[in-house]
Amino acid sequence: MPSIKDVAKKAGVSVTTVSRVLNNRGYISKETRRKVEQAMKEIDYTPNQIARALQRNQTYLLGVIVPDSNHPFFAELIKYIEMYAHEQNYKILICNSADNREKEEKYIAMLRENRVDGIIMCSHTLDIEEYKKVKLPIVSFDRIIAEDIPYVCSDNFRGGTLATEYLISKGCQRLLHISGPLDLDMLSNRRADAFKLTCMNHNIPFKIIECEFNKLTFDYYWQLINDKVSRELDHFDGVFCSNDMVAYALYVYAYQQGIKVPEQLKIIGYDFHSFTRMLQIPKLTTIKQPIDNIGKILCSTLIKMVTGPEEEMISNTIVDVELIEGDTA
Template identity: 55%
Template sequence: MVSIKDVAKEAGVSVTTVSRVMNNRGYIGEATREKVEAAIQSLNYSPNQIARSLLSNESHLIGLIVPEIRHPFFSEMVHWIEHYASQNNFKIIICNSVNDKDKESGYLQMLKEHRADGVIMCSHTLDIDVYKNLTIPIVSFDRIISSKIPYVASDNYHGGELATQHLIKKGCKKLLHIAGPLNFEMLSNRRFDAFQMTCSRNGIPWDVIEGANVESTFDDNYRFIEESLANKLNEFDGVFCSNDLMAYALTVYATRHNIKVPNELKIVGYDYNNYTRMLQSPKLTTIKQPIEQLAEQLITSLIKQMKNKDQPLTERAIFDVELIKGETT
């Protein structure tokens, strides 16, 4: 295996000079730089990234832990996080926890061992103390971990309010909310808070059912509706779903069972991701999260955290949401 010493010998310079050229540090004459770069190319030298990170205390790696990469929202989020990380010369290590505590814990340990410069947490199955005790910079998505850890989120309460108000304005008399896992301390559960508050203020009877253990595929969401909702669906004339995948599965189920959408059942989703935008018939009524802006802010907040390790940030970024009117209400 070619080493930095071989490059130095080939170029006729010191190991220190090769290191300075590779790290672009200090003054290096143009002729010397060209000799070193020619030697690197000639020998096909690839530096040991772990060794370099030990010397520079920087790996230019960011760990990104997501709950389920198959979920359309998170797959789009990953795309934009990688985009903005790359613009800032960072690589992303994607860790798919599938809402498994052991996997998430193992990923955190792996990222520490690989000297990741920082972590973006989009999966939150572990106790808050685990995240608070991390020794590397961290930024959280959709969860408040501590006053010393920045978080990024959309305005979940406003989103729940918009969805519920829209269903009521459309004439719905009894509403159902298909929520995410309410036992997790997630900011997304503010959607449910807004749902029940808005229903109560307007004298609208309501119910909630958790889709907590549903996998992120159409088939699994459809199966959940068949097994957990089919017998009580006729009790409601409006449903607010926690995400667009569930909303679309419900729309398909209703259509197959001769429930007319939106005349007999009105449906509102959440996210407005790339998957939703591809659906043309019917177009979902949904709440739009600004996914690209959320991703950009996650990278921005994390880089600020990296640069100010001795001064923990208290940055909080909340982005507004928007009602997208489609054909399901």
């Protein structure tokens, strides 16, 4: 079985240089790196990852727990987390919790058994105290867990304000918001706070209908609109939706019912993920979360926690949003 010495001999460099290439440490010229990587390929050298991990007390593995990897937002977020992790020579293990407490507990245990260096938490079914017991670096998406667990989120309050003010500027006089479950302490619920406050500041009548957080499919949103939202549409001329999938489901329902969008009903979503960008008829009016930047910050924050001084406090990050004008509002 080829060794690191064989690689060094084949590439015409020192063992130390090969080690630096493998560990991505110190300055290595592009030509030297190319020679080492070519030598590894020619003699079929594969680093012993387990031995290297034990030696460094670091596996270069990161866990990512999401509620549903099939949801367009989380699918795209995983894509950017993986891209940035790869650039930093990390690999990721993806876990689908389905917002199920038991599954999330089992996945956290599995990630610890596999000696991951840290976890990106995008699913939050456990009590705060349970996350504190994990004893691994954690960065949270869209939830405040503890002072020593940093979070990354979009500016949900500003997004809610932008959406509501835009509907009002377009002449809406009665507004509806389809939100997530407001009993959960999620930062995304700041969108509902901003909606409510903006409506009150403008003396606009409003109502909020809550979604269930553990049901993120188009079928669920379609059922929600038929069961709850449809009976309200005669009373409202503008709807701010908590995500783009429910906004599109509402548009389809309105179209089938002969409700003209945006003439009779104006609709704004939230996310601007690949699903939204793919749709051009109609082009959805929405609030853009920069998913690429969120993914990069989640990953870089966790790596900083893994590699930095243990006592160093890592700050939270709130990423700016923007309004994307489309055909539905």
